Amino acid sequence: MTAVLLENVSRAFGATLAVDRVNLKVEAGEFLTLLGPSGCGKTTTLRMIAGLEQNTTGRITIGNTVVSDADRSIFVAAERRRLGMVFQSYAIWPHMTVFDNVAYPLRIRRRPADEIKQRVMRTLDLVEMQKYAERPAPALSGGQQQRVAIARALVFEPEVLLLDEPLSNLDARLRTQTGDEFRKLQKRLGITSLYVTHDQEEAMALSDRVVVMEGGKILQVGSPEEIYQRPGSRSVAAFFGSPNLLDAEVTASQPADAGYFRLDVAGRNWRGHCQAASRISPGTRVGVLVRPECIALTARDATADADSIRWDGRVKEMIFRGSRRSIAVETAAQVLRVEAPSQQPVAVGDSVTLTTSARTAWAIES
Amino acid sequence: MSEQTAGRLAVRRDEGTHMLDRLRALLRGRNLAVLALILLLAFLTVYPLSMLLYGSLHSTPPGTAGSFNLEGYRQIMTAHNAVVLLNTIGISFAKTIPSLVVAIFLAWIIARTDTPCRGVLEVMITLPFFVPPILTAMAWGMLGNLQVGLINQTWKAITGSETSPINVYSYGGVIWHMSQYTTTFLFLFLVDAFRAMDPALEEASRMCGASRWTTFRKITLFLLLPVLTSGVMLSFIRGIESFESPLFFGTPAGIKVISTEIYDLITQRAVPEYQSATALSFVILGLMLLLVVWQWTVLRGKSFQTVTGKGFNPGVVRLGAWRWATFAFCLLFFFVTTVLPVGQLAVGSFFQFFGFYGWDMLTLDHYRAVLGDSEFWRATRNTMMLGLVGATATMVLGSIVAYISIRTTWRGRRLIDAMAWLPWMMPGIVLAIGFLWGFAMLPAQIPIYGTVWALFLAYLALGTPVSVRVMSGAYAQLSFDLEECSRVHGATFFQTLTRILVALAWPAFAVGWVLAFFGIMRELSASIMLYTTGSEVLSVVLVKRWVNGLAEEVSVIGLMMMALVIVFRWVQLAVIKRRISTL
Structure with missing residues (x-):
């Protein structure tokens, strides 16, 4: 089953084309990484799927719903796409506790209080943050904020999880550890994940498939082994090591x-x-x-x-x-x-x- | 290179026998400098404050025989003064709320929507912040005059009605006039906060399923809460000490606030009631102290770090056709707060009598009268001189105080910081009375009273808290590494100070200088207490003529001051902003 489908999707900022006619199919349950140097269009692609950026051409389908079609002027707002997202800066709201941060998506959906409590605690347990539930958000370390951000994105069981360089603000040791833990969690939950990074080792260690992008275009899509050992072009080869x-x-x-x-x-x-x-x-x-x-x-x-x-x-x-x-x-x-x-x-x-x-x-x- | 070598050689020469002596001398020199600074600040702040206390407890003005008693405090315990106190607090509160709502809306439009010409609109919206309130007060006094005001005349002409809808001499008028300034002030506070916010914080909310409006209510407003709170408190504090609006619109209608009541007790009585006035000054000081302490307790540890390095443009809302509505709203704000009053001044200056507008009434007589008047030229000279010298002195003092309190560990730095901050809670009129007493108590060999130096010292004291704040902010942003690096590469303390710190902090100095200059130009409440013939400033001349019913000449002078404001603002935007962005 296809979870996310991009057909001929482009995004122009003025005269510059940040994303240039991208076609991509993400299978359900897959961990797919968009990899490329900064400015290659990977984050813009992710934000278009999220609905935070509007594509100038092409069509984006999530599940069975067309969420954006430039030709037919269809555009579903970000809040109605039912996606989870983890931001590079984590975007943990500083005026709330850990619990309130994670409960937010459920409160927006007006779930009953006892259900909220139960689901938030279960999700916090998943990321091993249960004992920090009542902490005010500014009192968390970078790694803890990252876990809260993941919990907040998972709590309402979205169909697709989007992650925008979620590990780049952590130090090297913590990055590997958190990445491995997240991969385990993703496999266990079987949640479709779209992951943006510029770190090739991270991409290879976590992904089922890697999408290498440059200059707004997709250079190659394949499993980490394929991309590494059998690159289709010199640029892809040169990108790793x-x-x-x-x-x-x-x-x-x-x-x-x-x-x-x-x-x-x-x-x-x-x-x-x-x-x-x-x-x-x-x-x-x-x-x-x-x-x-x-x-x-x-x-x-x-x-x-x-x-x-x-x-x-x-x-x-x-x-x-x-x-x-x-x-x-x-x-x-x-x-x-x-x-x-x-x-x-x-x-x-x-x-x-x-x-x-x-x-x-x-x-x-x- | 050669200078570095020279510096190193100099250091080497110092080593050996001379070094200890030099060190001792330096330490002594530094302590002397700190002591001198403490004495200067004490004279500027502690001295007038203690004179105020003396005045409130002494039955007669300084220099005359009298006794110490609590009569002053007993006299102000009246029902009348209770109403005055309630007015003061109530008006401050009433003007803050609508100003806040409009300011949030304007800041949102400018920072977060695709409204056309936002850059120009921002300059236009912020202009009222720089216009002396006395000018707009007089203009609105003419515009909203019950019989001949332009607004009421237009209304009557359009509707044919006989009643005037607007009377500025009322609570509404006081609040209306204060709000114009407060809105701009709050806008300046908020717009940068809106801009600096990490857009991911809002985007995360939308990804969680919240609509834009829900996100605004539940996330944006809460993230702005620390800024909002401090802005509201500042607005409230400024409202308590506000003088121009209640003087122009409240006094004629019998609406008194503490600052105008103090003014009345001293200037509008057969025998000035100094003791009551100083006692009342302490009431307002107590009120300010309460507010400031409240501000501290509420804001402590409440500033959220919401700024990140990631360079996304904060989510700009596409408004579609509505962007012309927001555009029109900004224009309307500019029209009401700037075009209307300035237009009134322009119109008023060209007609024989204010309120009677016909072709045969056009005249240049008022310009001739003003330009031929020696008092006007003297006041202009005084204002410009005080502005230039005063602003420079304020910023130099502020730079030194900020440097000592932020960058050094010298003994006495906390005392210096605290004393420099003291005028923050002293309204201009209160400080001026303190100085009045202070100057009178000085030995006759130091004749400050009756000269422009009296005004200079008052402006210096009033401006220092702001200049210290501006410079502290600038120093705090400069990493210690920059300074230490310079020292390691062979620069001396003073070389480092001038080449690194001053070079990097001068944009803040320039910004602060312009603020101080505007502050001096707009100042009325202290000036009106301290001026004598010969040391008038423009704001005082304006009031004198207004009181004498010369609204037309007021318009001429007001228009000239307005031109000055616009020129300075333009210089500030064109020159300083560009320099800052290239730094």
């Missing part, structure tokens, strides 16, 4: 398992195999993506098996990061970045051999 992209020419192409294609590629002073999303005719130039953590670093002259790509080079830079080492190796092809285990003994100036499995190398058409 700092990958190695090697120029190469396709020499052969044949179907492989799982609908992918196996390419023979030749680069400057190297050749090998890699995978691609489609058949690419020989002679085409492609970028071969090799993630730094997929490269194995060994002493020079170690033999490599036939299904690997191999480069020889010298260590140019080495940074010890505790859990790993970031190494830059000068090879005949280009400088390659490698993430190696931290206990591997390696020093600047060492002659080394780099190998990677052909299954982890991915071709992107330029």
Whole structure:
């Protein structure tokens, strides 16, 4: 079942197009993340779904109801869309207690007092904030405010939950912890969630599917693994970490398992195999993506098996990061970045051999 | 670079034998400076206050033989004064409520709707704040005159009726005149609060299913509550000490408030009743003290941090066709509070007699009369001189007091802060009586009374609480790091003060300066007690002519003052605002 459907949705602010003809289908119960750099249109998209921003073209459907259609001048106000939303600043009302904040949506809906009490306490229990119910809102820490904001968004059991960078105001440790807890809660309740973030690790850790946006357009939609390992374009590849992209020419192409294609590629002073999303005719130039953590670093002259790509080079830079080492190796092809285990003994100036499995190398058409 | 090196060298030279001596000298110098400041502030605030107390307990004016008694307090315990007290409180209350409603509406229109030309409208709406109330009072005195007022004449001409609908010499007139200023004042208070509010707080309410109106009632108003409360209290306090409105519209109708009653006791009796007047001054001081304490207790810890860094435009409501209605409402407000009174002054200045408007009555005689009058020129000179020097002195004093109380840990800083704040609860007329006594008690070698310096000192005392507040706000926003960073990079204390603090705080200084200047230009209640022939200011000249029935010449002078106000306001908007935004 489709929970939210966006068809050709755009939003113009004066002459600038913040969101440019976006099409998106969110399945019920799914955790979908809109990911992109600031100014990419992800927040505007979320606000259009919320009804806080009006789309200039296109149609938005929530459940079975068209909530906004620019052509037919349909626009359902935010308060009548029955959505829950968590704001970046949490927007906890400072003149109310925790209980009053969470009870607000129910009071607006004129529920009886005992039902309000019961449901608010149950929801507060869900986010482990029950014992803070009578606290005035300004006396909460950032993490606690965040939980209250989630409780307030969940208390009236909305069909869809919208979250606008809810973790960005927390410190790094709390962010991971709260994110994991929220993901567990979301799975347990099975609530459709639309999540906006600019943090790629957050997006990958939480989502069922990730929507990568740039310049108001959707670049790619897919599972975190897909987006990370098999990006459709250089921009998507470059958005996650700092990958190695090697120029190469396709020499052969044949179907492989799982609908992918196996390419023979030749680069400057190297050749090998890699995978691609489609058949690419020989002679085409492609970028071969090799993630730094997929490269194995060994002493020079170690033999490599036939299904690997191999480069020889010298260590140019080495940074010890505790859990790993970031190494830059000068090879005949280009400088390659490698993430190696931290206990591997390696020093600047060492002659080394780099190998990677052909299954982890991915071709992107330029 | 070379200066830094020089600074370092200087520091090095100081080290060794001279250093201890220098340190000791500096400490002594600082203590001396603090002591001098304390003495100055004591003279400006504590001295007149204690003279007031002396006057209320002493049977005769200072310098004459008399005895100490409680006669003054006994005399003011009358039914008449009970009515005066009730009037004072009642009028303050009655003018605050409608002003508040209109101010909230106007602030909402300007900050939160897509009404056209909001920028221009905002400037127009805030103009009455800068117009001296004495000008609008006189203009409304003419506009709302029962027999020949323009409004009543127009009404009669249109309806053919014989009765005049409007009489400004009434409770309604007093309240009406006070409200114009109060509305603008509250508007200035509220509009920034409306703007600074995190829109997510309201959006969250709408996502919870509340309509715009419910959100406004349950969220917006409550978030504004701290600002509203302090605005209402300030309005109430200003209402208690208000002088012009009750003097012009209340006194002719027999409606007295405390400030006009004090004025009457001293100026309108065969023998001035000083003791009662000073005793009554203490009543109003007590009332103000109660209000201020109340303000503290209510507002303590009640300011919500609703401002966040996220740069969304606060949710602007699209009004559709209604935006022309809100536009018209703002225009109407401007028309009633500014165009009507200024128009009346303009009309009044060109006709032979106020109230009789015919082509054959047009004349420039009043301009000739005013421009040929030495008293007018003297008053203009005095006003401008007092404005320029007074505003500068007020801001310098305020900057120093604010710096010591906010940025240092020097001994005596709390005392300095408290003394500078004291005039906050002293209405101009009360402070002036205190000074009157104070100057009379000074040895004959210090002849302050009867000179413009008497007015200068009163303005300085009255303006300091505001200037301290403005500068404290500016300093508080500057992080200590900026100052410390400058010191670490080799600047001395005074280099840091001038290059970093003054450079960063000067926009606030400029804003405060203009406020102080306007404050001096509008001041009437202290001036009217302290002036003598030779030290008149424009507001006093206006009252004198008004009392003598020269409404036409009043119009001429009023119009000139109005032009001055508009020029200064324009300079403030055009120059200072631009500088601030580029900083």
